[in-house]
Amino acid sequence: MPSLQVNFAGIKSPNPFWLASAPPTNSGYQIMKAFDAGWGGAVWKTLGVPIVNVSSRYGSVNYRDTRMMGFNNIELISDRPLKDNLREITEVKKRFPDHAVIASLMVQSRKEWHQIVQDVTNAGADGIELNFGCPHGMCERGMGSAVGQEPEVLKTIVGWVMEVATIPVITKLTPNITDITQPAIAAAEAGSDAISLINTIQSIVGVDIDDFVPYPKVGGLSTNGGYCGPAVKPIALNMLKNCAQHPGVNIPISGIGGIENWRDAVEFMLLGASTVQVCTAVMHYGFGIIREMVAGLENYMEEKGFASVEDFVGKAVPKVVHWEDLNLRYKVVASIDANKCIGCQLCYTACEDGAHQAIGLAVAPDRKPHIIEENCVGCNLCSLVCPVENCITMQRLDDGSATESWKQRTDANMIPTTFDDSRAGGLHHTLPDPGEALKVIKPKHYGIR
Numbered sequence: 516m517p518s519l520q521v522n523f524a525g526i527k528s529p530n531p532f533w534l535a536s537a538p539p540t541n542s543g544y545q546i547m548k549a550f551d552a553g554w555g556g557a558v559w560k561t562l563g564v565p566i567v568n569v570s571s572r573y574g575s576v577n578y579r580d581t582r583m584m585g586f587n588n589i590e591l592i593s594d595r596p597l598k599d600n601l602r603e604i605t606e607v608k609k610r611f612p613d614h615a616v617i618a619s620l621m622v623q624s625r626k627e628w629h630q631i632v633q634d635v636t637n638a639g640a641d642g643i644e645l646n647f648g649c650p651h652g653m654c655e656r657g658m659g660s661a662v663g664q665e666p667e668v669l670k671t672i673v674g675w676v677m678e679v680a681t682i683p684v685i686t687k688l689t690p691n692i693t694d695i696t697q698p699a700i701a702a703a704e705a706g707s708d709a710i711s712l713i714n715t716i717q718s719i720v721g722v723d724i725d726d727f728v729p730y731p732k733v734g735g736l737s738t739n740g741g742y743c744g745p746a747v748k749p750i751a752l753n754m755l756k757n758c759a760q761h762p763g764v765n766i767p768i769s770g771i772g773g774i775e776n777w778r779d780a781v782e783f784m785l786l787g788a789s790t791v792q793v794c795t796a797v798m799h800y801g802f803g804i805i806r807e808m809v810a811g812l813e814n815y816m817e818e819k820g821f822a823s824v825e826d827f828v829g830k831a832v833p834k835v836v837h838w839e840d841l842n843l844r845y846k847v848v849a850s851i852d853a854n855k856c857i858g859c860q861l862c863y864t865a866c867e868d869g870a871h872q873a874i875g876l877a878v879a880p881d882r883k884p885h886i887i888e889e890n891c892v893g894c895n896l897c898s899l900v901c902p903v904e905n906c907i908t909m910q911r912l913d914d915g916s917a918t919e920s921w922k923q924r925t926d927a928n929m930i931p932t933t934f935d936d937s938r939a940g941g942l943h944h945t946l947p948d949p950g951e952a953l954k955v956i957k958p959k960h961y962g963i964r
């Protein structure tokens with residue numbers, strides 16, 4: 516049986532699955548329940564200065580049949596008294612000494628930072644997470660993302676924390692910035708033991724078109740909130756990759772953003788996260804999702820022959836290169852499996868109107884389309900819209916013997932400089948005349964047979 520145990524920058528945890536700092540970690544009651552269900556760690560709902568919350572405070576993007584595909588909130592940090600949270604941290608650690616309890620913190624002055632770091636350390640927290648990510652409310656008071664967006668300020672504050680910290684410090688970054696590696700490097704330079712990302716993305720999830728008020732509504736008004744949930748996963752993965760690849764970062768990373776199941780978690784780990792944190796999925800489905808996550812990860816590791824989590828963390832990082840290093844000679848075209856095709860013609864419409872007119876229609880009764888290979892650029896679109904699993908697959912045409920990247924071409928002074936240069940792309944595609952669009956579909960032109 517593989518071991519799921521992790522040692523994240525000195526913080527030990529029975530598995531890499533942590534709850535992110537958010538409503539599910541608002542109290543000792545919830546965190547004990549979560550640990551009992553199988554979660555390995557929890558980042559406590561951010562502790563700091565007294566605040567007042569508004570109601571309502573959440574909004575969501577429901578996409579077709581999926582509720583909360585994207586989730587948005589305008590809530591602030593913990594509104595519970597600090598002394599209650601500190602007492603409960605101690606209680607949780609007493610009951611679960613081997614689980615990871617991380618205190619998320621957000622205050623303003625150097626003196627306040629020193630005090631709260633000492634308070635949570637005395638309470639028994641295993642680590643500290645600095646919340647430089649909250650993109651609403653707190654940033655207007657100079658905290659949260661206001662710090663995360665200014666690497667120099669972030670560096671100063673991490674420095675204040677490191678002056679007194681005796682337990683590992685994780686700096687949590689905001690995605691509301693052009694280059695996430697800048698604050699990540701600043702955190703590393705200031706001595707932070709690790710980073711975590713992402714916090715929520717500034718957003719407005721929708722507008723009520725009857726009363727003209729965006730969501731969530733607070734007495735006829737609204738404000739921008741923080742976006743999270745499955746919708747943000749691709750953005751989080753990219754930012755994670757940027758940090759994992761940058762030599763100036765080089766400290767452990769805890770991955771956050773849209774993680775819902777073990778597969779999502781493995782993807783984050785392959786791109787460099789040594790632990791993962793979950794918020795929205797737990798708010799949606801509850802602590803019980805951890806059972807499938809642990810079992811799924813164990814099965815995956817067993818199948819792949821990984822004895823420990825370190826065996827595969829970062830394995831996908833070298834596979835992400837710059838565009839200019841991709842092989843221009845690699846060539847795929849779409850292929851339709853007529854036995855699987857149900858004749859819905861979604862692929863035809865997509866390729867005809869949104870791609871390269873490389874799918875022809877068959878005559879009735881089977882309505883099954885076929886690929887016009889000479890027009891197919893291998894873009895994938897038809898295989899993405901096809902509702903039947905593995906009905907459209909991409910078949911490799913080149914034999915793999917030749918590789919040539921844009922960089923190699925540039926270095927060899929072999930880049931096309933005019934559109935009729937034989938080395939230019941797009942020369943050999945057959946395109947209909949524009950006027951054909953306004954005529955009745957011509958069987959010959961559309962490859963109908």
Ligand SMILES: Cc1cc2nc3c(=O)[nH]c(=O)nc-3n(C[C@H](O)[C@H](O)[C@H](O)COP(=O)(O)O)c2cc1C
Nearest residue numbers: 535536537561588713714743744772773793794795
């Ligand atoms: C309602 C809500 C409250 C949150 N509060 C905090 C917080 O107090 N501190 C913090 O660092 N992040 C907070 N977050 C951000 C989450 O910890 C996490 O970074 C983000 O939701 C992305 O993860 P997810 O896609 O799994 O939700 C909050 C998120 C939500 C939805």
Ligand code: SF4
Nearest residue numbers: 866891892894895897
């Ligand atoms: S891969 Fe792209 S170009 Fe080729 S048939 Fe499919 S949609 Fe058309």
Ligand code: SF4
Nearest residue numbers: 856857859860862901
């Ligand atoms: S989308 Fe798939 S199932 Fe539908 S017609 Fe095209 S190949 Fe057949």
